[in-house]
Amino acid sequence: MKNQARIARRSEGNVTVAELLDEEILDETTIAEVGEALFTVVEENPGLKLVVSFGRVKHLSSMALGILIRLGKRVEESRGSVKLCEIRASLHEIFVITKLNRLFEIYDTEEMAVNSFSG
Amino acid sequence: MPSEARRQASIPSDYRQAKAVEDAIVAAATAHGYNEEALFAVRLAVEEALANAIRHGNHADARKRVLVRYAVSDRQIDVHVSDEGKGFDPSRVPDPTAAENLQLPSGRGIMLMRAYMTKVEFNGRGNEVHLVKRKLAG
Numbered sequence: 006m007k008n009q010a011r012i013a014r015r016s017e018g019n020v021t022v023a024e025l026l027d028e029e030i031l032d033e034t035t036i037a038e039v040g041e042a043l044f045t046v047v048e049e050n051p052g053l054k055l056v057v058s059f060g061r062v063k064h065l066s067s068m069a070l071g072i073l074i075r076l077g078k079r080v081e082e083s084r085g086s087v088k089l090c091e092i093r094a095s096l097h098e099i100f101v102i103t104k105l106n107r108l109f110e111i112y113d114t115e116e117m118a119v120n121s122f123s124g
Numbered sequence: 125m126p127s128e129a130r131r132q133a134s135i136p137s138d139y140r141q142a143k144a145v146e147d148a149i150v151a152a153a154t155a156h157g158y159n160e161e162a163l164f165a166v167r168l169a170v171e172e173a174l175a176n177a178i179r180h181g182n183h184a185d186a187r188k189r190v191l192v193r194y195a196v197s198d199r200q201i202d203v204h205v206s207d208e209g210k211g212f213d214p215s216r217v218p219d220p221t222a223a224e225n226l227q228l229p230s231g232r233g234i235m236l237m238r239a240y241m242t243k244v245e246f247n248g249r250g251n252e253v254h255l256v257k258r259k260l261a262g
Contacts, residue, residue, distance in 0.1 A: 031143070031171050032139040032140070032142075032143055033139050033175070033179075034139060064164070064167060064168065064171075066168065066171050066172060066175060066233075067172060067175075067230070067232035067233045067236055068175060068230075070229075070232060071229035071230050071232075072229070074227055074228070074229045075229050077227075078227065095161070095164050099168075099236065102235070102236065102239045103220060103221060103232050103235065103236070104221040104226060105226070107226070108226055108227065
């Protein structure tokens with residue numbers, strides 16, 4: 006549903022954490038709304054240090070990966086950086102198969118992802 | 125174990141209706157004792173096949189139909205997804221893991237189907253895909 010929150014956003018120091026709230030990011034509508042929510046965060050914050058947390062996500066499709074790729078490009082264009090965290094093993098395999106683990110820094114925990122910005 | 129489940133559904137090119145079919149297939153697989161790993165694989169592959177049929181095959185035209193035929197037994201799951209499109213040549217889909225394609229936002233669906241299914245076959249025209257998932261022993 007359009008009004009349903011797709012992400013929970015909070016700050017950890019100068020890092021913004023966006024937690025994805027959907028268990029399934031499969032269909033075009035959900036993907037579009039998740040994308041819109043993430044892109045809004047990026048557009049409002051040039052130079053953003055962003056962590057996207059997948060802790061609640063159990064399923065995602067290749068279309069969702071497409072949104073992540075576009076998000077990564079947009080963040081880069083705005084001189085920011087995006088990292089991923091809390092991706093369960095079954096989903097992490099998708100990133101490995103598609104070699105997107107080479108495109109994104111992926112951390113086991115949110116704390117590790119946030120701390121990586123200060124390293 | 126229930127006997128083989130064999131169903132057919134003709135749906136408009138609509139993602140919500142596709143989700144209902146996907147859920148039915150996963151439910152049948154669950155009833156036939158497929159494990160979590162297999163259920164994850166089937167859900168992903170069927171989702172990709174349906175999304176391709178709707179988006180690429182039927183160009184998201186709700187007037188065009190997607191036909192889904194599936195059979196779930198204790199040994200394997202067979203899913204046929206066909207659209208009303210012109211078809212395509214799957215051998216001409218670029219490798220999404222090639223360096224020059226890695227940042228492209230699309231083109232990974234078929235790769236994921238092949239990675240997670242026992243077998244993936246397209247008909248000659250390229251508007252129907254057959255997914256097979258065999259149940260692993262043990």
